[in-house]
Amino acid sequence: MAKIRETKLPGVGVRHEFKTEAGDHIGTITHRSGQRDLLIFDRKDPDACATVLRLQEEDSRMLTELLGGSQVEQNQDTVRQTVGGVVLDWLPITGTWSCANCSIQDTGLLERTGVTIVAVMRDGNLIPAPEPQFPLQPDDMAVVVGTADGIAQARALLRTGDSSGNSASSGAASSGGR
Amino acid sequence: MKQGSETAAHTDIASIFIELGAVIVALALLARLATKLGLTPIPFYLIAGVLVSKGGLLPLHFSEQFIDVGAEIGVILLLFMLGLEYTGEELGSSLRRGLRAGVLDLALNITPGIAIGLLLGWRPLAALLLGGVTYISSSSIIAKVLGDLGRLGNRETPVVLSVLVLEDLAMAVYLPLIAVLLLGQGLLAGAASIGIALGTVILVLMLALKHGGIFSRVVAHRSDEVVLLTTFGMVLLVAGVAQRLQISAAVGAFLVGLALSGTVADQARTLFEPLRDLFAAIFFLFVGLQIVPASIPAVLLLALGLALLTSVTKIVTGWIAAGWDGVAVRGRVRAGTALVARGEFSVVIAGLGGSVEPRLAPLAAAYVLLMAITGPILARFAEPMASFVQSRQRRTESEHTSEAPAVSTG
Numbered sequence: 005m006a007k008i009r010e011t012k013l014p015g016v017g018v019r020h021e022f023k024t025e026a027g028d029h030i031g032t033i034t035h036r037s038g039q040r041d042l043l044i045f046d047r048k049d050p051d052a053c054a055t056v057l058r059l060q061e062e063d064s065r066m067l068t069e070l071l072g073g074s075q076v077e078q079n080q081d082t083v084r085q086t087v088g089g090v091v092l093d094w095l096p097i098t099g100t101w102s103c104a105n106c107s108i109q110d111t112g113l114l115e116r117t118g119v120t121i122v123a124v125m126r127d128g129n130l131i132p133a134p135e136p137q138f139p140l141q142p143d144d145m146a147v148v149v150g151t152a153d154g155i156a157q158a159r160a161l162l163r164t165g166d167s168s169g170n171s172a173s174s175g176a177a178s179s180g181g182r
Numbered sequence: 183m184k185q186g187s188e189t190a191a192h193t194d195i196a197s198i199f200i201e202l203g204a205v206i207v208a209l210a211l212l213a214r215l216a217t218k219l220g221l222t223p224i225p226f227y228l229i230a231g232v233l234v235s236k237g238g239l240l241p242l243h244f245s246e247q248f249i250d251v252g253a254e255i256g257v258i259l260l261l262f263m264l265g266l267e268y269t270g271e272e273l274g275s276s277l278r279r280g281l282r283a284g285v286l287d288l289a290l291n292i293t294p295g296i297a298i299g300l301l302l303g304w305r306p307l308a309a310l311l312l313g314g315v316t317y318i319s320s321s322s323i324i325a326k327v328l329g330d331l332g333r334l335g336n337r338e339t340p341v342v343l344s345v346l347v348l349e350d351l352a353m354a355v356y357l358p359l360i361a362v363l364l365l366g367q368g369l370l371a372g373a374a375s376i377g378i379a380l381g382t383v384i385l386v387l388m389l390a391l392k393h394g395g396i397f398s399r400v401v402a403h404r405s406d407e408v409v410l411l412t413t414f415g416m417v418l419l420v421a422g423v424a425q426r427l428q429i430s431a432a433v434g435a436f437l438v439g440l441a442l443s444g445t446v447a448d449q450a451r452t453l454f455e456p457l458r459d460l461f462a463a464i465f466f467l468f469v470g471l472q473i474v475p476a477s478i479p480a481v482l483l484l485a486l487g488l489a490l491l492t493s494v495t496k497i498v499t500g501w502i503a504a505g506w507d508g509v510a511v512r513g514r515v516r517a518g519t520a521l522v523a524r525g526e527f528s529v530v531i532a533g534l535g536g537s538v539e540p541r542l543a544p545l546a547a548a549y550v551l552l553m554a555i556t557g558p559i560l561a562r563f564a565e566p567m568a569s570f571v572q573s574r575q576r577r578t579e580s581e582h583t584s585e586a587p588a589v590s591t592g
Contacts, residue, residue: 011340014272014347015325019335033334036448043335051513056332 021045040064069128092147093155094125095162099142102165109136111162119150119158201242202249205234209463220330221558222323224525225551227463231470232547238475249468256465257530258421258435259458264321264350265439266447266454270391273351273440280344283503287345287521288352290495292317298488307363308539314356315532315546316492320525320554321346327558328520338504338517345503345521353527354433358383360534361430379429383437390441398446409446410453413438432530462526469533469543477544485548493553493560496521511572512565519564523557524550 011019013033021031021043029045038061046054059067097104103111108121124131124138125145131138140146140162148158160166209223212230216223234242268276277284295316299309324346328334358379367375390397401412417438424434442450500518509517532546 012272012275013334013340014276014343015267015321016334016343019340021335031335041332041335045335049510049512051337051509052516053332053335056335 019043042067089151090149091152091155092122092149095146095148095155095159097140097142097144097146097162101142101163103140103162104142105139107137107139108134111140113158113161117150117154117157117161119148119154121146122149123147197243198248205230205242205467206463209467213463222320222326222523222525222554223463224466224529225554227466228470228473228529228547228551231467232473232475232478233470234467235471235473235475246468246471249464249471252461252464253468253533254431254465255418256458256461256463256468257432257533258417259454259461260465260526260530261353261432262417262435262439263451263454263458264353265436266442266451267321268347268350268440269443269447270394270440273347273391276344276347277351280341280348280503282506283341283345283499284348284352286502287349287499288317290499291492294488294491294495298484298491302484302541304539304541307360308535308542310363311360311531311535311538311542312545314360315524315528315542315549316488316495318349318353318524318527318531319346319496319521320523320527320557321350323523323525323554323557324520324561327523327561331562333516333520336513336516338500338507338509338513338520341503341507341509342500342517342520345499350436354383354387354436355380356531357430357433358428360531361428364534364538365428375428379427382427382429383433386437387440390437394441394443397441398443401442401450402446406449406453409449413442413450413454414457465533466526466529469529469547472533472536473544473547474540477541478548481541481545482548485545485552488545488549489552489556492524493522493556512569516561516564519560522553522560524553525557528553 008020008022011021013019017033017035019031019033021029023029028047029050031043031045033041033043035041040059040061040063042055042057042059043053044055044057046052113119113121121134122132123146124134124140125147126141126143146162148155150158208230209227212226213223216226233239292313295313296309299312300306302309304312324342328339328342333339359376362372362375362379365372365375401409401416403409403412417435420438421431421434424437425431497515497518500516500521501514504514504517528546528550532543532550535542
């Protein structure tokens, strides 16, 4: 995984940058207004940007969606945010997961792993604080909060129906490099 | 009560509205023109002011007192918005990372102004004011140029921005210093007042940065109206108290801006931007009004020389500072040329010294006129200049068969 460098730009926002596998230097500027710039650095002049794409909030969402999908699954570890030991993570539910089409209560998530589903993203809409009876569907994105271990168990539980994570037979491969 | 005085007041108001309205419409047309040319409207406002001043082409009669208050509010809002721009964290990290560049910037760019002032036989205070005029780059022009040219992501940009932040922070020390010196006390009393003023500013600065959160929470409200009134009231109050304490109203406003943070700061920024633009335009107009048109030709050559000299010193500043950050030749040229533009705060400083040196305002106006226009142009054409420098350097390097070229490719 490439290392992301963060630079504060006083009065503007924050710049993040990293080197791609192919050796290109790319980055983003998050403006305080919410606007993002997508930066592609110049190969000949590494201090300058060859291309600066100005993305409004809507554009960034669109691009994230296009790049997202399979990417999000692979990079789950980088997406998660840790605040004082509590981890916020995104779990993309696919049709092959055992929890698809059953309610949150049925999964026994909270009892068995201590992890709470605080929101569900469905078709681009955020459903905050879903009820225990809320049915999970394929292509939902579950926003979960818990300890790091709890979330690892939760992922296994939602995928295979077993929180121990040992029943790898059913598809640990799909979770990518963890 | 009395019929006569009432109608008199009426016609007075009517003529004020008509004249002020006409002037502001004219400013709007100038701002349109400036935007079309891709320039900042500030110099145009100044010229407009000169044109409608007493000795100008189209002298107006409205009461200067009326516009004076507007202009003062303009200065306060300019500084308030400047304080809003930065969070305490940004100031802290700029201070840590960019202090060396900031000191270099101060040394290289305040000196030419002071030196020229003294050479002209001005009083030391007037020379110090001229130093301030040449020292402070225009953060608004430069931020806009960097954005327009797509350079915000560049490696040299953090250096440029931190130089700007430190200049703005330096204003918090410089303005109270000038305010005390303008009082013209004796050496000892003056030194004591300066100590007190700077101590107060630093104390309030610390408080604003440490406990600004509390202040922001007090101001916060979901209604824009409430936030607008609370903030504007606070800014005026603090500015007034600061002025009373001889610290300078502008610095008070700057400190209020710094103390606000988070979402309230964002809200205030959108609310005050139009207000700032309006009153700042009136301020620039007012500075223009104060200038006797006949005094301009005499200072024109001087302004040109000063512009040349201080363009070079800013380019050197950016060149060296970017070099410290490991930026290569082209980036160093970009950093240097980006810093050249002077603007609103040079005018603010010049506006303080009207009573000290009559030639300061016209000189500063002509100077800002040159710098606000050439600065962005220089920044734009830095790239070809940079390649020129680079090819020259390559040539000399190959002649001397020295080690690896300064620019790493990859």
